[in-house]
Amino acid sequence: MNLRRRKKDLTFWERIYIPEIIKGLALTLRTMFKPKFTVEYPEVKFIPPASYRGRPVLVMEENGKERCVACGLCARVCPPLAIEVQAAETQDEKERYPVKFEINMIRCIFCGFCEEVCPEEAIVMSKDYELSFSSREEALYGKDKLLTPIKQVQDRIDFLRHYK
Amino acid sequence: MTILQLIAFTAVKILVIFTMMMLTVSYLVYFERKISAWAQNRLGPNRVGWFGLLQPFADVFKLALKEDIVPTNANKTIHTLAPMIALFVAFTTYAVIPFGPDVTMFGITVPLVVADVNIGILYVLALSSLGVYAITLAGWSSGSKYSLLGGIRSSAQMISYEISMGFSVGGVLLFAGSLRPVAIVQAQQGWMWNAVLQPIGFITFLVSAFAETNRLPFDLPEAEPELVGGFHTEYSSMKFAGFFLAEYANMIIASALIVTLYLGGWQFPYIESFGLPAGLVAIIQVLTFLVKIAFLLFFFIWVRWSIPRFRYDQLMNLGWKVMFPLSLINIIWVACLIMIFNL
């Protein structure tokens, strides 16, 4: 006959609680002296890894121009319709560029679809998580706020190339 | 000692104890938060003041500025009365607990206890069972089912644990032969602490004290996951603060009572043999008392963050089927000790 002890059948020592309680107390006492996990936020900032999806930004090439070709795919795929793109022609090789590129940061849900759909790697998610506005107008991020030098988002681009 | 001197000294003692209690209670809340944080690898409050030491005052201001909400179908009078009963009971119990030996000041001998009454222990037991009225009335008068359940649980819990508490105290009284807290402390000379002589009684009293103060693992009257906030669900602002303060004041009293009954009160073992001046001895003994209380308070908080809450039927089982017989066994044990060693 199989007389395996089941988890719920307590031994005598477990049933009188006290040794088990002392074990528990010892555990919490040990934990009290362990290093803390807390990051003291405003003074110490949390720097997220490359996989983090912060505020979407537009990639700015070394020559100071945006990579975006104003195809409008990101605006099309954006679930909450946060992106507005207006295209115009340019003499550059890419022929089209956005005269207006606006993300409504109140609407954005940080899903990362824009970055996923973009054929040019022109829009990527940054590491910026500190967003606050005092009015609706302020939350409309235009090209001036979105354009970010490519160096700052390089590790996200590498991450995307590797995992996407 | 003339009547006037008696009144003056008593007034001073009451004032000192009251301020000490208020300060300790507010810092107890701070340490509760700190220790809970440490037990969970966090830092705890550290924003207000140096290491967050002003946090208790920030808490009080926050609570005082909150709106005081009374539910429409609450019984307004009793709703207001309940936190007052809780606070009153919590602060008056301390009157009979001695915090030091008799000291001689300006040629007058002053006992370091507010009221050295010969029914001290009965007084403590009576008042601490009055405390349950505050909780039950609070639960009943709120006009909310969660509060009512919390209040009822509280009274059921109180009844089942007060019996084992009373029987455990019985063992102590047999040794001391008196209900006077001062006499009980004096009976525990050297290492003859009651905790050493009657460990079973000590444990049953400790567990009952946890149940009596509604601390985890016996905080069923306010079990947050099932009862929202239990008896204080419908309380806000300073009325809530009243219950909050009363809970911590009760913790202090329970610790002081355990120290007095089982851990030798203000006695520092064999201090007479060091041959120190009388004043210094008195100071050391008061400090000893405070250190013992501080350790017990830490123990209360430490247990809270280590042990999960009991289920209601488990609590009742423990109270009636385990604690009650154990405290009876303790009385027999003490009686045997007295018989054999003629203590």
Ligand code: SF4
């Ligand atoms: S992250 Fe999502 S919601 Fe935000 S802009 Fe891109 S597609 Fe729109």
Ligand code: SF4
């Ligand atoms: S999908 Fe890329 S290229 Fe097309 S509009 Fe958006 S950011 Fe520009």
